[in-house]
Amino acid sequence: MDTPILEMRGANVFYGASQILFGVNLAVQRGQTMALLGRNGAGKSTTFKAIAGIAPPRGGQVLLSGHPVSGQAPYLVARAGIGYVPEDRQVFPEHTVDDNLIVAAKRGPRGDRHWTTERIYEVFPILAGMRNRMAGRLSGGEQQMLTIARTLMGNPDILLLDEPSEGLAPIVVRAIGDLIRQLRDMGVTILIAEQNMHFCLGIATHATVIDKGQVVYSATIDELRGNDAIMQRYLAV
């Protein structure tokens, strides 16, 4: 196998004195869409924060294309190629859609500028129609699309989506799912954290299941689909 785009090796993460992640291993290859599945509180968001440098691991490593990024400030991790989209759709509410994108524009880690506002509006036609609207006035689904588009403007090597379906109506969840599939088919490498397993089954190529801060399963999505024991034990609501 090639060097993974993103690899986490034995990551231990603490919030104060309490340990949240216990030796988490994770590897995402170029072009994969990896689902990080697990119940609420399993450690999905913490894993993302550890990768993004917001909650740096006290032990273990985060490697981006083989180069360690753990211990670096979040902005350096972002420049190295991690495109972190946090949960809760943190758009800049008093900026227009256009300005949200412009703020995030940067070259990728190898100087590439694949994503521009024009390119974004081709892939996100809904946003093109509201370029000059304040982001705070968009619907939840539109804001979710904007946060994904905004992070793409930084030309990351891998997109980290934390709970993109959270709090959205089923029809909007479907639209977000279509969008992520479209990005996947364009070759964007994606790591997506979700409680909503059915949402991920239709999107992801691979899955890693996390429970109580530990990875308990990792396989292709088809293997997971055929493994009722894992699905029942860790993912059934």
Place this chain on the structure above:
Amino acid sequence: MNLEVLAGCLASGACVVTQISSGLIVGMLLFLVASGLSLIFGVLGIVNFAHGAFYMAGAYFALLAYEQTASFTAALAFGALAAGVIGVAFERFIMSRVYGHDVLMQLLVCYAAILIFDDLVKILFGADYKLMGMPDAFATAPIQIAGGFVPSYYIFMLVMALAAGLGLWLGINKTRIGKIIRALAINPQMVGALGINTKLLYAGVFGLGCVLAGLAGALAAPVRSLTPGMGLSVLIESFIVTVIGGMGSIPGALVAALLIGLTRSFGAIGFPLFVDGLMFGLMALVLVVRPSGLLGAKAS
């Protein structure tokens, strides 16, 4: 109270012009200092209680440059720039250590800084009053408007302050870096996650706020006497301006600064013993009617 004198002045074009022009000058200096204060508060969420020291630094360094080069342009540039450089160093090495601390701690740190800066000025420039004098370019006969006389330097100050204010407003609202700064004010963690060095930006914004104070000090140098401690009264009045205009609002700072400037100049005629009282009364009134200031964002 001297209401008859005030009425007499208001009836005379010459007196009105003179008072308005001096009110505008006071207002413009306050606007520059207060807009820097407001910018720093709006983006960093801290009140720079030492802001007056950068006004003083601007004035003294302008004087220094003027004495060395005899160029007023160099004096303005050097005064503003020196204040900015000192501001960045002050933010990086001192203020950034008390972010997130109790406001009382920040106040103490700033107060200590004020005392140290004042003493440094005494050591470097001497404790006595200094005068820069009017630069040659402005040593001309005052301009006559409706029977009143306005020094040409006043017009220059007005234009410079308005240009700086307009530049600041355009920079924040129309440029990419300005958009990033506004985003930083709202969600710094998200801005960092997008690959932007927020610490560097904080230092830059703090420095820019200090450049504005330094520019005000440099502009004031030809018309004010320079003394260690000259920053304090300016600081207090700029606080009044930011409170009246609304913390974080640059247009609010402009409106409030003009209001305070005119209150001062006309108040000095009608209520010579109660000028400060008028300013604080105005502030109290605004706080009662609109606690978030004239143009400040409504508290949510």
